[in-house]
Amino acid sequence: MHPPAVILSRPQLGENIGAAARAMKNFGLSDLRLVSPRDDWPNEKATAMATGALDIVERARVFDDLRSALADLNWVYATTGRARGVTKPVLTPSAAGERLRQASLLGEKCGILFGNERSGLDNDEVSLADAVITVPTAEFSSLNLAQAVLLIGYESFRAGNPTRPVRLDHGPLARKATRQELFLFFDHLESELVRAGFLYPPDMKPPMIRNLRALFNRAELTDQEVRTLRGVIAALVKGKRWPAED
Amino acid sequence: MHPPAVILSRPQLGENIGAAARAMKNFGLSDLRLVSPRDDWPNEKATAMATGALDIVERARVFDDLRSALADLNWVYATTGRARGVTKPVLTPSAAGERLRQASLLGEKCGILFGNERSGLDNDEVSLADAVITVPTAEFSSLNLAQAVLLIGYESFRAGNPTRPVRLDHGPLARKATRQELFLFFDHLESELVRAGFLYPPDMKPPMIRNLRALFNRAELTDQEVRTLRGVIAALVKGKRWPAED
Numbered sequence A, B: 001m002h003p004p005a006v007i008l009s010r011p012q013l014g015e016n017i018g019a020a021a022r023a024m025k026n027f028g029l030s031d032l033r034l035v036s037p038r039d040d041w042p043n044e045k046a047t048a049m050a051t052g053a054l055d056i057v058e059r060a061r062v063f064d065d066l067r068s069a070l071a072d073l074n075w076v077y078a079t080t081g082r083a084r085g086v087t088k089p090v091l092t093p094s095a096a097g098e099r100l101r102q103a104s105l106l107g108e109k110c111g112i113l114f115g116n117e118r119s120g121l122d123n124d125e126v127s128l129a130d131a132v133i134t135v136p137t138a139e140f141s142s143l144n145l146a147q148a149v150l151l152i153g154y155e156s157f158r159a160g161n162p163t164r165p166v167r168l169d170h171g172p173l174a175r176k177a178t179r180q181e182l183f184l185f186f187d188h189l190e191s192e193l194v195r196a197g198f199l200y201p202p203d204m205k206p207p208m209i210r211n212l213r214a215l216f217n218r219a220e221l222t223d224q225e226v227r228t229l230r231g232v233i234a235a236l237v238k239g240k241r242w243p244a245e246d
Helices: A014-026 A044-049 A054-058 A066-070 A093-105 A145-159 A179-195 A202-218 A223-241 B014-026 B044-049 B054-058 B066-070 B093-105 B145-159 B179-195 B202-218 B223-241
Strands: A005-009 A032-035 A061-063 A075-079 A088-091 A110-114 A131-133 A166-169 B005-009 B032-035 B061-063 B075-079 B088-091 B110-114 B131-133 B166-169
Touching (some): A005 A066, A005 A145, A014 A044, A014 A054, A014 A145, A032 A066, A044 A054, A061 A066, A066 A110, A075 A093, A088 A093, A093 A110, A093 A131, A093 A145, A110 A145, B005 B066, B005 B145, B014 B032, B014 B044, B014 B054, B014 B145, B032 B066, B044 B054, B088 B093, B093 B110, B093 B145, B110 B145, B179 B202, B179 B223
Parallel strands (some): A005 A032, A005 A110, A032 A061, A075 A110, A075 A131, A088 A131, B005 B032, B005 B110, B032 B061, B075 B110, B075 B131
Antiparallel strands (some): A166 B088
């Protein structure tokens, strides 16, 4: 499986190439291709900016023309800020991320094409791509090159990433409490509240108990937290006597 | 409907505050709150960096402590790079974007909390939030402050954005061809191919025609493109005589 290549057409500043390389590395992209970079290559400023992603900058390949840079790819998506005159499918980054993922699962090679910092891609460059990716933005739209690489890289990574959308993060020592641990905690809390006269009048007791249980269920307690809460109850019950009487 | 506030806790460099403001503006966020910025405020470097998003920087509010900055919010999501010791729900940016969107549709005020450039949020700061947002990345993870604001802002914008995942973009003058226009084009092409002896032998004619139709259907032609292709066929048919005989 190949992650997509990133092709920068006529990039100007080494700093931006270095920043693009770092953005790529966050999302597991490594194949960087430069088409006619304006300044010398290798480039010191790119190297300085790439800290941590130096391997990507060092292995970047330089091409004289865009056709050669794209030649081995099966799919090419061109990133543009606004609609162009040409009739092309326009994808959101998230739809493109899905397609890139599906293609690379089939062993097809993909590339994402970015224009230069000043003027983006020209119509001729776009005409060599299958489709266009445009990032939906508010009226104000000013993404720099590395930010564009970051967002598209993020979406291509997200499409194949198994991270659960919502998960409860606790260290390796804690685990979600069992029902039995929770039930004993509920019993403890409720018996102390009866003794303290809080669950009164008696007809209000069942709904109050259900509300308290709901609140603690929502918190998705760990075993350690159940123990802590039982300590909290015990401390509150005898707390009035401290330090004077204990 | 309130778009979420962005709260920067103890930010250090004005440049990063300005860059965060620009990232915000791309995605329609405008409520910027600064908690104890290290350098003076207002800050020249923030202003210089914010080009285009100056209004956000100028209206940014400064707070002495994090509690005051969060006080009016119903929901707070803290962004952190890696898991912490505390048991909290951890959301992907996309899940958080959905929740922020749902909450703001209900008129609830939301905030996204970012730590400082050097060390991120400390455990005490995280303890004031409902949940944590972590950007899934490859092993290498180095998002700067403005990039983190950009990605979370992108996801909060994306959740409410109606842009079609894939659309065919053509100018206002073109439109998708009608079936009748396509059928006349198919007829034109097929009759010229019969005359040219291309659809031969006869038993191959139906599958070849179907394949050609499929190819042109997949291209989702506009009315203008159908006219262009009919011109192409006509030119090819008589082209052999040009320029010598015409």
